[in-house]
Amino acid sequence: MSRESCITHRPKQAMAIVRQDYYELMDKDACAAALLNIFEYWANAALAADAIVERPWVGARPIREFEQMLLGIATDKQIRKRLALLEARGFIQTKAPVKRGLAREYRVLVPEIQRALVGQMTDLETARGSNDLCSFGQMTHDGGLYRLNDRPTVGQMTYAPAVKQPPTLRSNDRALKNKSQEFRKESLKEAHLVLADASQDAFERASAEQAEGRSPIQIGVVRYAQPPETIDFAELWVTNPGMAKTQLRFIAPGHRRLEMVAHGFGHWWVGPGLNDFDEFLIKACQNRKRKLQQPDSLGDAKTFINNLLRAEDWGNFSLRCEEAQALSDSSGKLRQRVSNTKKSTQVAAAMASPANALERSKAEQRAASVGLAKFKLSQGDIARAKEIADLCSLSYVEIGLTADIESNLAA
Numbered sequence: 094m095s096r097e098s099c100i101t102h103r104p105k106q107a108m109a110i111v112r113q114d115y116y117e118l119m120d121k122d123a124c125a126a127a128l129l130n131i132f133e134y135w136a137n138a139a140l141a142a143d144a145i146v147e148r149p150w151v152g153a154r155p156i157r158e159f160e161q162m163l164l165g166i167a168t169d170k171q172i173r174k175r176l177a178l179l180e181a182r183g184f185i186q187t188k189a190p191v192k193r194g195l196a197r198e199y200r201v202l203v204p205e206i207q208r209a210l211v212g213q214m215t216d217l218e219t220a221r222g223s224n225d226l227c228s229f230g231q232m233t234h235d236g237g238l239y240r241l242n243d244r245p246t247v248g249q250m251t252y253a254p255a256v257k258q259p260p261t262l263r264s265n266d267r268a269l270k271n272k273s274q275e276f277r278k279e280s281l282k283e284a285h286l287v288l289a290d291a292s293q294d295a296f297e298r299a300s301a302e303q304a305e306g307r308s309p310i311q312i313g314v315v316r317y318a319q320p321p322e323t324i325d326f327a328e329l330w331v332t333n334p335g336m337a338k339t340q341l342r343f344i345a346p347g348h349r350r351l352e353m354v355a356h357g358f359g360h361w362w363v364g365p366g367l368n369d370f371d372e373f374l375i376k377a378c379q380n381r382k383r384k385l386q387q388p389d390s391l392g393d394a395k396t397f398i399n400n401l402l403r404a405e406d407w408g409n410f411s412l413r414c415e416e417a418q419a420l421s422d423s424s425g426k427l428r429q430r431v432s433n434t435k436k437s438t439q440v441a442a443a444m445a446s447p448a449n450a451l452e453r454s455k456a457e458q459r460a461a462s463v464g465l466a467k468f469k470l471s472q473g474d475i476a477r478a479k480e481i482a483d484l485c486s487l488s489y490v491e492i493g494l495t496a497d498i499e500s501n502l503a504a
Contacts, residue, residue, distance in 0.1 A: 109164045118213055119182075124167045125175040129206070131162050132185060136201040148186075148202050155196035184209070313363030318344045326355040327407075356407050358414055368395045373424070377416035459485065466492035 115126035132151065139149035159172045167175070179185045186200040309316040317324075324344060329337040330352065341351045348354050350362045361371045378394040387393070401410045462485035470478040470493060482492050489495070 107162055107164060109162065109166055114210055114213065118209055119178075122175065122178075124163070124171055125178055127163055127166070128159065128172070128175050128179060129184065131159070132179075132199070132201045133206075135199075136203055139201075140203075147204055148200055150198060150200045153190070153196040153198045182209075312360045313369075314365045315345050315348045315359070315362075317359070321345070321354065321360040322357050324354055324357050324359065327357075330355040350402070352402060352405075358407075358410065361414055361417065368399070370395065370398055371417060373417040373421040374398065374413065376420055377413050380416065381413065459487075463487060463492055466494075470494055 109127050110130045111123050111126045112130055115129045116123060119125035119129065135151035135154075136149055139151055140146065143149070156169050156172055159176075160167070160169065163172070176185070176187075180187055183205050184202055186202060188198040188200070190197060309318055310320060311317075312321065324341075326337045326341060329340075337355055338351050341348070341354050345351075345354050345359055347364070348359055348362065349364065349367050350359065353359050353362055361374045363369055363371055375391065375394045375398075378397045379389040379391075382389040382393060382397060398410075398413075401413070462481055466478045466481040466485075466487060469481065475494070478492055478494060479489070481487070482489055482494070
């Protein structure tokens with residue numbers, strides 16, 4: 094006979110339920126198990142309306158609705174991660190929204206979930222073994238007596254072994270704390286040794302490059318010891334950011350965006366200010382915000398970049414860098430095209446200049462000859478003026494020598 098709870102609750106309130114089989118199926122992930130129970134609840138409602146459908150769609154569900162039904166036990170990021178896990182396991186199916194701003198639609202794959210649960214039960218039965226006679230209080234073949242070490246069967250409440258075991262070290266155990274400190278000291282010593290070796294290797298590599306005559310790479314205000322796109326400290330940045338920063342300060346001294354250097358994007362910051370990014374990266378972000386119909390001023394683009402770096406969204410940041418590289422390449426092609434145009438103009442002018450110069454030289458020589466002949470004529474040297482005119486194929490009238498003038502000068 095069932096009875097009501099001893100505590101009275103208000104009706105129709107949300108409950109975050111974690112079933113044991115879901116919990117074990119999802120590798121003891123309580124959030125994923127609770128999400129599976131929510132999808133089962135929605136699937137039951139959908140099947141009540143149409144029992145023929147095996148894999149019902151349960152509609153568009155925003156992340157906020159999951160947060161409300163889980164009663165705050167998981168954040169937005171944790172829920173998205175578990176939903177992706179459920180889809181990867183083949184328990185749910187999602188459909189992208191038809192319009193930006195809408196929620197994804199979800200489909201519960203009921204047969205797949207049921208098969209996984211049945212397979213889990215089969216694995217547990219196999220793990221126990223068919224000849225394990227002590228399972229669930231079974232009798233032995235020796236006179237039908239219960240096993241003495243089957244403690245739940247003989248009336249004991251726990252599975253504690255009969256032989257006393259050494260105590261398990263817990264988180265508040267002083268001995269464990271002492272061991273942890275010792276292990277931590279050893280790990281720190283190893284980390285310092287690794288850091289010293291890495292720094293020494295980097296120093297030797299830089300010295301060898303200088304000996305070979307290769308100077309550091311200058312991009313903006315930073316001099317890199319190696320090409321910035323070849324730097325890969327992403328994993329070390331996650332596991333040990335302090336060590337990563339120390340090595341990066343040696344490779345790119347003076348860089349104020351070491352997280353960008355660690356992931357191979359250091360050359361997109363040119364400095365010296367904290368928000369002095371490459372002009373093409375800023376243009377790419379402005380184009381992106383303009384495409385999303387968002388404010389696309391210079392400050393908005395820099396804020397967009399800082400938000401990507403703060404969220405460590407390196408996939409999105411990589412796409413923006415690729416767009417910036419495309420803009421840079423197109424700008425370089427444009428400059429090359431303009432340069433080629435100028436060169437062709439100069440070549441054409443150079444090809445045309447000899448003839449023009451020759452014509453200009455002949456005209457200047459003729460004018461100079463006319464001037465010299467007129468000067469000689471003004472001094473009364475008629476013979477010299479005639480000689481210059483005959484030599485340069487000038488007419489006497491052109492130099493101002495007429496018969497009247499010649500008779501007057503002769504008189």
